[in-house]
Amino acid sequence: MKLFEKIMYPILIIFLSLAVYYSRTNLVYFESTMVAEDGFFQWMIFYTLLFASVMCFYRASILKPFRGAGFSACLVFAGIVFLAFAMDEMSWGQRVFHFNSPGFFLTHNTKMQLNFHHLVLNGFHFNNIIFTLSIKVLATLYFLVLPFFYTKLDKIKGVVNRFAVALPRYTQTGAYLILAGLVSFIPSDLRYVIFEFGFYWILVLMMYNPLNDEIFSRKSINR
Numbered sequence: 129m130k131l132f133e134k135i136m137y138p139i140l141i142i143f144l145s146l147a148v149y150y151s152r153t154n155l156v157y158f159e160s161t162m163v164a165e166d167g168f169f170q171w172m173i174f175y176t177l178l179f180a181s182v183m184c185f186y187r188a189s190i191l192k193p194f195r196g197a198g199f200s201a202c203l204v205f206a207g208i209v210f211l212a213f214a215m216d217e218m219s220w221g222q223r224v225f226h227f228n229s230p231g232f233f234l235t236h237n238t239k240m241q242l243n244f245h246h247l248v249l250n251g252f253h254f255n256n257i258i259f260t261l262s263i264k265v266l267a268t269l270y271f272l273v274l275p276f277f278y279t280k281l282d283k284i285k286g287v288v289n290r291f292a293v294a295l296p297r298y299t300q301t302g303a304y305l306i307l308a309g310l311v312s313f314i315p316s317d318l319r320y321v322i323f324e325f326g327f328y329w330i331l332v333l334m335m336y337n338p339l340n341d342e343i344f345s346r347k348s349i350n351r
Contacts, residue, residue: 152313199292
């Protein structure tokens with residue numbers, strides 16, 4: 129475990145423990161302040177996603193000469209996805225610069241803001257289905273299933289490495305399971321904010337020191 133992980137895991141546990149504590153002792157404060165719009169945890173989600181995006185762009189730039197354009201393009205794509213999620217958390221700057229929402233979002237967004245995670249179309253809640261349920265399903269497959277097949281099947285290993293997919297170590301899988309357990313103790317529908325915060329930070333730590341770190345490290349490249 130690298131120094132950055134040794135620092136961040138205890139901090140992450142403290143934040144998650146505080147969230148569970150306040151949700152069970154002062155639910156009003158938890159919902160109105162901690163996980164509210166523009167609250168502490170939402171800003172932390174934004175910064176976490178932004179950090180992940182920068183990490184992807186940085187790796188794309190330094191590894192392109194050694195891993196090729198395709199590998200670099202996959203990292204750029206991942207960086208764009210993280211950046212888009214980060215900007216959507218902040219309504220693409222609307223809650224900072226206070227500009228008006230387009231008519232479509234005034235009609236179909238539950239917060240009447242310029243973001244996609246609060247959209248409702250024909251009863252389809254984007255936040256519940258895409259941004260929460262899909263993340264839980266994909267995260268479970270990603271942390272528990274894919275690493276197993278990566279170590280067992282060379283074909284899967286080749287595809288994962290070719291498309292620059294960082295895989296979790298056992299410590300990060302364990303952290304994900306602990307996160308899921310802690311969040312289950314939060315007696316609020318807004319528990320998903322804490323889950324997303326914890327999941328994105330674990331994802332950053334996994335990207336920083338993945339199971340297949342040799343494909344992201346210039347030290348392993350013969351030059």
